[in-house]
Amino acid sequence: MGSINNIIGMPPELNKSGNSRTVRKTGSGDGKEEKAAGIKKTSASADKAEISSVGRELLTLKMQAAEYTEEVKQADTISQGEIDAIKEKIASNYYFDPEVIDKVVDKLIALPNY
Numbered sequence: 001m002g003s004i005n006n007i008i009g010m011p012p013e014l015n016k017s018g019n020s021r022t023v024r025k026t027g028s029g030d031g032k033e034e035k036a037a038g039i040k041k042t043s044a045s046a047d048k049a050e051i052s053s054v055g056r057e058l059l060t061l062k063m064q065a066a067e068y069t070e071e072v073k074q075a076d077t078i079s080q081g082e083i084d085a086i087k088e089k090i091a092s093n094y095y096f097d098p099e100v101i102d103k104v105v106d107k108l109i110a111l112p113n114y
Contacts, residue, residue, distance in 0.1 A: 051059070094100060 089095060095104070
């Protein structure tokens with residue numbers, strides 16, 4: 001069975017499957033062919049890329065994740081001994097003392113993100 005040529009009315013150089021040749025424009029160079037085909041000529045300085053709203057959202061999320069990761073890396077950690085001391089204070093009702101509650105509230109209000 002022979003190959004099928006010009007199946008959709010395209011030039012032969014574009015119809016061949018697997019063709020890697022570059023098709024060059026021939027013509028007068030006045031741009032009439034490009035205008036008729038809806039092709040716009042742009043210079044290198046007019047090139048631009050547009051990012052979709054989903055792409056922008058994903059980029060924002062990626063940047064926020066990087067910030068949070070950095071904050072976690074720089075965060076102070078507490079030891080198991082400090083955790084045990086806090087548990088003992090909770091068990092002894094230390095945090096239910098009105099003076100301690102006032103101190104805790106004052107410290108929470110002083111936090112930068114409050």
